[in-house]
Amino acid sequence: MSDLSTTLEDVPADWAGHGGRGITSTIVAAEVAPTCHPLGPNNKLVIAPGLLSGTAASNSGRISIGAKSPLTGTIKESNAGGTSAQALAKMGCKALIIEGQPKDDAWYSLRMTPEGVTIEKEEELIGKGNFAVVEALEKRNSGSVGVITIGQCGEMLMSSANISIKDPDSHLRSCGRGGLGAVMGSKKIKCIALDAGDAKVEIADLDAFKAANKAFTKALVDHPVSQALGTYGTNVLVNIVNESGGFPTKNFTQGQYGDHEAISGETMHDIIVERGGKPKHGCHKGCVIQCSQIFNDAKGKYKTSGLEYESIWAMGGDCTVNNLDDIAEMDSIMDDIGIDTIETAVAFGVAMDGGVLDFGDSKEMIRILQDEIAAGTPLGRVIGNGAGNVGRTYGVTRVPVVKNQAIPAYDPRAIKGIGITYATSTQGADHTMGYTIATELLAVGGKADPLSKEGQVELSRNLQIATAAIDSTGMCLFIAFAALDDGTCLPALIDMLNARFGISLTADDVTNLGMSILKTEHAFNQAAGFTKEDDRLPEFFALEPIAPHNAVWDFTGDEIDTFWDF
């Protein structure tokens, strides 16, 4: 962006086996100085499809975006569904690397076609929300155009700003975590249009690919968790996690929420059906699990989609808002202005703890989202820069963050394995990095007692390794349930990779890939100044027992640090 030029480069041979998170982390680690300012000229934003994206492989449409995070200061990869991964892959793009910063104050938009990338000044859409961007880019191009965009929060460089990805229905999915929208904003890029035309991904062995995809798809659709997700969406977890006593409530002061029924997946399912929404819906073409939904308002008009458990928990449990319509309204606003729902709602919870507004005051939350955060007022900036920023600014000591990123929807005192993931993740607190909930609460991949420390480090390690590999394929993380329980799933996935590229990966290769990605990311963080003291949960988790189990976080530092023994 420094000289507004674009170049096409061949993929270095060493990087050929990487896709998705594997390629974003490899490029960031190779090309970004670990100590650079995340919003300065030396950071790079890397956008990549997964290895299988653009093919007919089920659930392979995830896009990965990487950079040094302005929220955590660590390396960061955030992925989402939508249509952009498939568009990039079909155009033969391994990764779009955005570097430098314009010398002027102007804003720009990018347009990619199979012929290359063009950079245009952008004026019309500056200051606009993501919904307006999608509408405008579909007018400028065609309805099938892929869109990657930031809202007002990304323009204002808020470190909770996300990057939005258009989905098949022209609604939005979010690369939510870590403030990558601010990095895109710092490059002065408002939006990227992806026009793949008729381009297609080539498959080395189409028959083998089809056979493997069939077996893979069967494993996915047969798994009971896939089926539950298709029925109730991810929000099926409200009642399950609340029952476990690990549903963080009122800024992590309780482990259960009295009004959980009002926001549960079961309640939401009934509302969606009653109002003519869709309880089952895919965030990208080819998804066979379909955990997304379309949520209509009381008049039956579209309100939001992809209303996930973690967002509902954050607004519902953590801020004690017992009203799904207000939650959906906030979700819609946050999608439009482009800010992470988890980080922002946890920031609201900390602000409530600090007396800035009352717990449960969803009307005030909506006002702050619209009038303060979207407008960039001082209070809007404080909250829009995340839970840690609110804590520092208001002197609150109960601040649920690791590496300055908000802890999501599972209390680590009562569900201890996920605490190991929060502590050791290369990217700050993030449940998706090693989703131990599967084994702790859902009996997937075996069983683990969530209140016991036993085996939790190993569980988190194995899942973090597997996740790093899955995040490289373009696959949705929810294939992991089948992969953990069904012996046909992972071999079929490997068969697809081999058939796609004409190679001969083994299961060991995939495990090694996951380990090497984690180590690459960890080395970046260490060079940025992170130490084992950063692999810790906030002090209050050890000091404040959480009802109903009166559990505290009781892992020692030495126990946590065994995570890296591989």
Add this chain to the structure above:
Amino acid sequence: MSDLSTTLEDVPADWAGHGGRGITSTIVAAEVAPTCHPLGPNNKLVIAPGLLSGTAASNSGRISIGAKSPLTGTIKESNAGGTSAQALAKMGCKALIIEGQPKDDAWYSLRMTPEGVTIEKEEELIGKGNFAVVEALEKRNSGSVGVITIGQCGEMLMSSANISIKDPDSHLRSCGRGGLGAVMGSKKIKCIALDAGDAKVEIADLDAFKAANKAFTKALVDHPVSQALGTYGTNVLVNIVNESGGFPTKNFTQGQYGDHEAISGETMHDIIVERGGKPKHGCHKGCVIQCSQIFNDAKGKYKTSGLEYESIWAMGGDCTVNNLDDIAEMDSIMDDIGIDTIETAVAFGVAMDGGVLDFGDSKEMIRILQDEIAAGTPLGRVIGNGAGNVGRTYGVTRVPVVKNQAIPAYDPRAIKGIGITYATSTQGADHTMGYTIATELLAVGGKADPLSKEGQVELSRNLQIATAAIDSTGMCLFIAFAALDDGTCLPALIDMLNARFGISLTADDVTNLGMSILKTEHAFNQAAGFTKEDDRLPEFFALEPIAPHNAVWDFTGDEIDTFWDF
């Protein structure tokens, strides 16, 4: 404070040789968990007189306050003049340690007499500024009472909040840096009254002490820098530093300020004399340098005192306010509400860079201080939590901080030795930790070319070691000029220590003391998670040359890290 109890404890034998910073850092390192939240129950606030405080030794009235800093996360010691060090020493108090937090929401005040400490509920003074506290405590006790107090900013736990110390004229001196006022606020202590009555410090060998003090005092008053300080105050530096090209201007984008004459020490001297103020004045009894002043307004009415170079630079150069009356007004407000002038003015500079207000708009700065910071509005909290917090909240990349503490009045690109002090100090950017300016610009203790890297690490190391020792004696740092140039000064100081305690320290013992304090502090920081990557200046100093020398910060990490080779 957890059970509102007080105890008197004997000084452990190992700590007998420590005073001032030596004892605060020793206690914090021994008793505070390095990873605790600075505003939580596990931090401790330690208040200590120096080894020679309370005696007739010239310039020995500095008080040291230590804790884990909420601004930097490091160990912290901040010292000031005033009357409290002498009162504590006379009562035989080696250190006042405040720990825990009250279980209720009430505020308290402490009162210390030779008989012990009492804790009383405080209601009258909550929400009041420091001036009102001093007035009230003098009424409650007597005019001679020592006062340690926090203003509204400390009550609101702002991480730039200072702790104020009453001076002999019932005005204020500040333990300014590192947000120790927020730690005092987190203990729910508004103020501390020190009533020493007739108590006196015992001297083991009074004749030897008097003789040594005479030699020491002569060395101090004979030194030309002492004399310049007594004439123009610390603000004599405006023209000197500006001439060097290392006067950071407009948020560190220039090295010289066009309007420097308007805010110089020479100009200020004339204004003070013209308005019947005092150009020469001591911040504590026994000071023979008298660099403080009393600055009156245009009507000849008292406005502020102790208007230091760094404060004037921060408001004048960094925010480009070319009006000493506005600067004095802001200094007075900041003293009253209890906030560090350096951190706050540098935070204003970053806010100006981020477009929050215009450079030079002192009326808006005054409004923000009074209506926003003192009132704890969102903007007030953002600025009141320091330069780093403003940078994060507004996405500004030019943020002059090290370990999140604002860089003071000397640009490290054009005055490179001070950059080594900023980078390696155990307490974040702080010129007083190793004042290389003495040698780089004032030809004290030899000469060093400020634009050359040659010898700067060694210079900073030697000064940081000497400073740690001086900060333990209760001596003002300004004895260092004489100590560096006059061979009679340091021996006289050691003679006084020996005469005071009946011991036999050597010069090597003093150097070893300084080294051991630095190592204790460094070890605390490492245990808190700090690494050599934290011993770095912000990236922009390497990327942006500073006029007029077009100098950049060009020390490598490896070069900086040799600092710790001792």
